Amino acid sequence: MCGIVGYLGPSGNAAVLQRMNDCQAHRGPDGQGSFTDGAAGLGHRRLSIIDVAHGQQPMTTADGRYTLVYNGEVYNYLPLREQLQELGHTFTTESDTEVVLEAFAEWGTDAFDRFNGMWGLAIWDSADQRLTLSRDHFGIKPVYVAQVGDTFLFASEIKSILASGLYDAKPNDRTIYRYLRFRIHEDGRETFFDGIERLEPGEALTVDASGTARAPYTRLREELAELATEQRPYDEAAAADYKARLIEAVRLRLQSEVPVGTSLSGGLDSSAVAVIINQLLNSGDETTTESVGTKQNTFSAVFPGSANDEEKYVDAVLDSCRGHVAAHKIKPTADEFKADLRDFIRTQEEPLISSGPYAQFQVMREATQHVTVLLDGQGADEMMAGYIPYYFVYLRQLRAQGAKQAAAELSKSLDVLYRLGRFKLKDKLTGKKSIPATAFLAPDFRQKYAGETYRVEGSNLKLRLIEDLFVGSLPSLLRYEDKNTMRFSLEGRVPFLDKEVVKFIFSLSDEAIIKGGWNKRILRDATRGLLPDLINRRRNKIGFTTPQGEWFMRLKNYFYNIFLSESFANRPYFDQNEVLHAFEGWIKGSNGVDSMQFWRLLNVELWLQEFFDDKDSEADQPVRVKTDLEPNADKELDLVTASGVTVRRYPLRTELFSRDDDLDARVLAQIDRFFETLQGDPEQAAEMAGKRWYYFISEKIVAITQGRSYFIWDINVGRPARVLSKYVTRTPAGIGLGSPFTMQLAIQEAGLPRVLYASAGGAVGKLIGKRGMFYELVGGDIRAIDGPTEYSAYPSNVSAKLAPKDPDDVAARLTAAIRERVPAPYRDTFGGTIVMDANDIGRNVLGTDVPGDTTRFEEMFADNPLGQGGEQTPMAIVVER
Structure with missing residues (x-):
């Protein structure tokens, strides 16, 4: 497996090619190469699998006309090689790469439909000055393209196009809308990057002086639809034929000069691959299984204690392969997910449907320590109705053929269908309301794309499966696999997507796919006796996924902070208040929103941060903790107040406070440390000697230690708070009453009648140009109510606080304790x-x-020397100089 890049046009050059190629070094750590010819350039990174000693790329025909860069494997290359030799072609390597090149030289783009495998490739024809790109029948390997001015770019990864320096990155708003609204994340040719497209499965593209042309090189999709009308009877002979074909597909994909393993989820598909390889090992065919070794390496993600853990199914397969298997179990955790999240999003390059592929990400990271090639079960669900919604399609199809037949099938599928609807039923019984995806979108964004629709085939099973093979489902799964495997320099192979195997299934009657409430019937029949009954007869599908709901609850503080961030608030896509309110309700269990909805919002935000937001060059630098005698970053120690008094402010850094802390003890410990530090600096000590000084403390930590700080999800927001907060300007960083939870605290503190009275007065004040009327009328310390702030340290980033209780008494108590504690020379001052x-x-x-008048103290903090971020300096010593 490899990576390809290239250009055609005047803006391309060797430096551009090198930048693009360097960006995907992980796709091919075993070598690199480049080729230029006038305005054309091709680059390649190699992961050596077959003919490791040769097959370097770019590869050029002996006559110098055609030059190829190629990413993939053509499994039927040996019979093709024989055909080409009979036609007069000679070969100097044992690689499939040379077969692909010579096949194109012989047959042109017609060669592609002869291939059975996976690929993304580019061929430069120096005679006709034409660039040809191609992607395999199912789109297992990617090819991305972009026309930038008069220069055409292509690559195996989007990051390489970004690295070219020619493309100006811009989000594709329409694709973002369709993703957030309909969950579409592999939308035909369009990507999430405006101006970057993908080749579609089975498509070829040519670029020359006459322009760019795209067209299918195959009729596979039409062939499958035509085969579906044949409806050959399904019987034991057909099941045996399918079994032989599947075993051959697996055998072909064991061709390798480097170690091969298996990705084992515990589901029917990957388990079938594992037991077939085990059967080949038991057969003693060492030539076929040389790449596997004496024991098959399997890699599984398990989640002990989680509702969706499949370890018992994995163990059943391992037990059936005992003696010829070396099992590797990976146990992803929520904390690891958080640590890897940005790498994972960067790896995937575009938003994805859920956090599920992270389990695969973890599996690949472990697998690369043991093997270079990995087989798995991708594609079986889309050709054999592996997902529950396919039952509904089939039932509608049967109903159109006759109510009796549909009723019989329905009666045998009830347990399966119940699993799909049980959560919705539970929400209805408990009164939880679902919230449509559009509710979380900014009104202007929602209105702009209101006309967008997404329709799927709903009443013809085979047509729906074809649709999902090429458009609706499989393309995204193949993207996940390619990105996750290549991130760790692995080649993923998918035997179920053998072109001839797929065609065989579609030639059979629908009963080969679903019958009597059982999906994947032909696979179950073909593996009976090979697979344990626990696997062969299981009816619940989980697959490579994560316990997303459990993880989100554990990481709620982290995700809440993302939703709270100014970057999220300022995007043109989201309605931040609606998102925050729904997330709070989800945490409390008061609504029926699926965690998938929150994932999509999070994914878009983090994707935008990764690929479009300016990166802080100092973000990765180690943070230096300041001493008590230094100012915070971008602040000054000294200030001349409006009254003409010069003051010096020493911000004191502390550990985080919680409601269980003894405020007085913590304060006195900080005072002790400050004066110890002061005595070690004679110059600063001299500055403070004999001068009046004060101790300032943030109201936040006083409120926290008094138990007057509340996690957002613990505040029961009522309708009045939600309505009133909409009429208050949301101030930066969560300050003020512009959010429902701070408004709710205000109502609880002052009472709803007074808040309504003050709101009316505030509205009148605005009309007459008088600001601050609301706070004058509401009374109390409502002004001091703070909401969560994205930049603050935990728990301030996910909590709201009332003003401290009896702050004058707190001040007097602290003053008495400090006066007894400080060194004698500073006591009287x-x-x-x-x-x-x-x-x-x-x-x-x-x-x-x-x-006296407290205005002078407010003047001393005119520039807020305590900072407004994560400095952790909630107190200060202030000296009048």
Whole structure:
């Protein structure tokens, strides 16, 4: 398996080609090569599988006319080689690459339909100055293309096109809408990048002086539809024929000079591959199984204790292969998912349907330590109705043929159909309401694409399967596999997608696919006696997935912070308030929103951050923790107040506070540390000697230790809070009452009548140009209510806080304790304590034991020296100089 890149046009050059090729080094760590001819350039990265010693690329025909870069495997290359030799072609290597090249030289684009395998390739014809691209029949291997001005680019990965320096990255808004609205994430030719397209399965593309042309090189899709009308009877002989064909497909995919293993999920499909390989090992055919070795390496993701754990099924397969298997079990966790999330999203390049492919990501990371090639069961579901919705399609088809036949099939499928509807039924019984995907979209974005539709075949089983093989389902699964395998320099092979095997299934009657409530009937019949009954007769499908709901609940703080972020709020795609409200309800269990909906929103946001947002060059630099005698970043120690007084502010860094902390003890520990640090710096000590000084403390940590800070999901937001918050300007970073949960706290603190009264007064104030009327009328310390802030340390990033209770008393108590604690020279100059609500848009003294006007203390914090991020400096020593 390899990676290909290239260009055709005047903007391309050797430097562009090298950048593109370097970007996908993981696809081919065993070598690289490049070729240029005038305005054309081809690049290649090689992962050596067959004819390791030879077969380097780009490869050129002996006459110099055709040059090939090729990613994939053509499994029938040996018989093709014999045909070409009979036609006069000679070969200098044992590689399938040379067969592909000579086949094109002989038959042109007609060669592609002769291949049985997987590929993405590019061929340059120096005589006709024509570039030809091709992708295999099912789209197992990718090819991406972009026309940038007068230069055409292509690559195995989107990142290579981005690395060219020629393409200006821009999101494809229509694709984003269709993904968020309909869950479509492999939308024909279009990608999530505006201007970057993919070749479709079975498609060839040519570029020359006359322009660009795209067309299918095969009639496979039409052939399958035609075969479906034959409806050959299904019987034991057909099952035996299918078994022989499947075994041959597996055997062909064991061709390799490097180690081969198996991805084993515990489902019917991957288990079938594993037991077939085990049978080949038992047969003693060492030539066929040389790449496997004496024991088959299997790789499985398991989730002990989770509802969707398949370990017992994996173990059943392993037990049946005992003696010839070396099992590797991977146990992904929520914390690992969080740590890998950005790498995973970068690997996939485009948003994906769920977090499920992360299990595969983890499996591939382990597999690369043991093998270079991995077989799995991809594609079987889409040709043999492996998903529950296919039952509904089949039942509609039967109903059109006769109610009696449909009723008989329905009666035998009830347990399967119940599994699909049980969660919706449970939500209805508990009163949980689902929320449509459009509710989470920004109104303008929603309106712009309101006319978009997505229709699927609903009443013809074979046509629906064909649709999902080429459009609706399989393309995305193949994308996941390609990205995940190649991220770790692995080649993935999918024996179920052998072209001849697929054609055989579609030539049989529908009873080969579904009958008597059993899907994948032909596969079950073919593997009876090979597979344990626990696998062969199981009716619940899980597959490579993750316990997403459980993980999201564990990582709710992290995900909430993403939804809360300013970047999420500023996107043109999302309605942040609706998303936050729904996520809070999901955490509390008060709505029926599926975690898949939240995943799509998260995925788009993180994808935008990864591929479009400016990266902070200092983000990966180690953070230096400041001392107590230094200012926070971008702040100053000294300030001249509006009253003309010069003050020096020392922000004190602390560990995080919780409601279980003893505030006084923590404060005194910080005071002790400050004065110890001060004594070690004679210059600063001299600056403070004999001068009046004060202790400032953030109201947040006082409120936290008083138990007046609440996780968002613990605040029961009522309808009045939701309505009223919409009429309050949402201030930056969660400050103020512009969110339902802070408004709910305000209502609880001041009472709904007073909040309504103050809201009316605020509206009048705006009309007459007087600001702040709301806060004057509402009374209390409502101004000090804070919502969660994305940049704050946990738990402030996921909680809302009331103002501290009795802040004057808190200040007096702390002053008395500090005065007893500080060194004698500083005792008499200590002025007292100030409980301050400070942020980058305002200051407000909430409590103090210092008599007189508090305006001067607010002036001392005019630039908020405590910072407004994750500095963890919620207190300060302030000296009047």
